[in-house]
Amino acid sequence: MQREENDLETSKDGEIRKLLNSMDQVEAPDGFERRVFDRIASADKPFGFDRTMLLLGLKFSVPAVVLIVLGVFLVYFNAKTPDTAQLPEVIDTFTENTGPMPQSPATNTTTTTVSGTSQTELAAAENRTNSNAERPGANRNANGQRTGGGSEDMAVSPSGDPLYPPGINPNIRLSPETAPTKGSIAPSSILAILGIKSACSSVGCSVTGVQANSIGSRAGIMTGDLVEAIDDWPIDSNHTFSGSVNVRILRINRDGRTITVELKMR
Amino acid sequence: MALDKTQYGADGETESAPGRVVSDHQLIAAAKAGDEDAFGEIIARYKNPITNFLFRFLNDYEEAVDLAQETFVRVYFALDRYHTKFAFSTYIYRIAANLAITELRKRKRRSILSLTGLFQSDEESDAEFQPPDTRPLPDTGVVDAERDRVIANAIGTLPPKYRMPLILRDVEEHSYDEVAQILELGLGTTKSRISRARGMLRERLSGYLEN
Missing domain, CATH: 2.30.42.10 (PDZ domain)
Incomplete structure (x- = not known):
């Protein structure tokens, strides 16, 4: 086998081999064995695992634990419902204090604060709800029930007139007299x-x-x-x-x- | 510095007692059973060739010694996974080669991070190589040392994929089959790389070659 391999090599290859072989061999230093055993003792398998396996496990387990904690955190706070104990109290107080539903936020100037929420805000919210119910752009059937689908024009007033910024009305045209x-x-x-x-x-x-x-x-x-x-x-x-x-x-x-x-x- | 290769030759056998030859596999089996002396014998048998191999590959003695020790530590902790269907010498050289390649990658990363590394190429083939100074020197020992240094530097300029099979073949004197097994390459690829490496070295060391 060795002879066949040598046959494959040219004389120039032999020169290179000879040159490389002529180099001095390097020896391991004294105390090499002792230092190897010291390293073995210091790197002894912790808990019966190979150190590389332990590092590999940590490499994957630490991000996994972080992701799990983050997931639990998000799920917990998303699933947490608002404290409903105070909600009925606010609505009841509003009903008792204001009586009939105000027509618009502008007409209701009552600002009595109940549990941190002003009645003005509650009235405005309720008025918005009523406005939505009567919005002319909403899709409704003959019985007045919402049929769903389509979009609603949010720029309409409760009376059905479009709302435009102050001073702007594209429907106004110059009359001949004012030309x-x-x-x-x-x-x-x-x-x-x-x-x-x-x-x-x-x-x-x-x-x-x-x-x-x-x-x-x-x-x-x-x-x-x-x-x-x-x-x-x-x-x-x-x-x-x-x-x-x-x-x-x-x-x-x-x-x-x-x-x-x-x-x-x- | 010179070492008689017969002291540690990769024959895988030693005489632990007069007339009795203990093979590598027997020593491994004993080390598996907890015999530290057997593992010490393994170290004594391979410490010099492994250190020499790593030194020729890395061209750094301290790093070579450190990686040689790490090689034996890896062998010790992997004794249970060692299969005797391969020669132990192939096995331990493979571990050393992998450690050496990992070390080269670390160096490469460090060189990328360093400012000067920005101006170096990926392969080490472009590394600076000083042509040999052929002027006569007064002392033969100095000449040999200088020649060894030039050869080592020339080897160091080879790309790692050519350098490693060349060292295993021409410095460590493994067969082509053993080199192919150590590097987990095909036989044809191994021969091709060794031939290519020799061609590169021939160009660099033309001053030291007869033809």
């Missing part, structure tokens, strides 16, 4: 921009011609139409506009019928 109609731009000039030639009178502007491929022609304005309003602002020979005018819709009268035409800018 800024006093200016230097005549309605006929606006219509001319749209490719509509017109003659304005006290009832509106009568279309006398429509330029081909203009905005007016694409919107279907025809000669003979009577333009009564631009964006709901009534126009006549006396109306003029100021500033920028946002022209989107024309109201015209064609053969006695009022038609609303939406302009296409492209």
